[in-house]
Amino acid sequence: MSPRERRAPRQARSRATVERIVAAGRAVLLERGWDGVTTNHVAAAAGVSPGSLYQYFPDKEAVLDEVVDRETVHLEARISRAFVDTLRAPSRGDVVRRNVEALLDAFGEQPAMTRVLADQMPRGAGSRRAAFARRVDELVAAVLAGQDTGQRRPDVMAWVMVRAVEQATIGWVLEDPPVDRADLVDELTLLVTRYLERRWDREVARSTASD
Known part of the structure; x- marks a missing residue:
């Protein structure tokens, strides 16, 4: 997997986590703008740890690209x-x-x-x-x-x-x-x-x- 590729979720629980991250990314993006977003902001808004976020998205750009x-x-x-x-x-x-x-x-x-x-x-x-x-x-x-x-x-x-x-x-x-x-x-x-x-x-x- 290349550094910018994100892991595709296979199980329902994983897909639900990805959806929470994307929804949180959207909310943080609207609140802070592109340059103001960090993966920590998104993880906190999604209620997951930064480590969990990195399981599916390699960086903030990958999250925002999906949004x-x-x-x-x-x-x-x-x-x-x-x-x-x-x-x-x-x-x-x-x-x-x-x-x-x-x-x-x-x-x-x-x-x-x-x-x-x-x-x-x-x-x-x-x-x-x-x-x-x-x-x-x-x-x-x-x-x-x-x-x-x-x-x-x-x-x-x-x-x-x-x-x-x-x-x-x-x-x-x-x-x-x-x-x-x-x-x-x-x-x-x-x-x-x-x-x-x-x-x-x-x-x-x-x-x-x-x-």
Whole structure:
């Protein structure tokens, strides 16, 4: 076993201990932040000895990596479900609005965890954040592909919209600006719907002029 690998629990009692350690790691992380966590803090919060913790996790990074991985999986599933649900909305503007609200709900539920994910999971090529964003891109592009977008590429449109909305919603959660949530939702909805409608109108006008 390499220094960073953790021992996989085989018995129910061992699995229960691991779950307690991970839950404690999450609580301590939210309380103290990444740099403030130590294995002693986690062990104490889990009600186990440091030696017991080291049986399953070689260091604090291994504990926190597991916490972050689980949180990311949960966040991905929540946002994906919310996005699919919004496709039943009666209009394009309603679809956009509901997705903006879903992102704000997801990122705003645990601002401290959102900050950890943003800080500890930079979006580089091959990262989990990049992979998740690509999945959302694909969902949005699939919706756009079913509409008349003129000569515009749905995948490019999706990339632009997803990044704009994600960055704005995460920034609002982390920066706590003097902007009401309702105003933010209105502005982002207007931004995206106008982008869709105006660019589509431009393509239609170009197509008509060339005929």
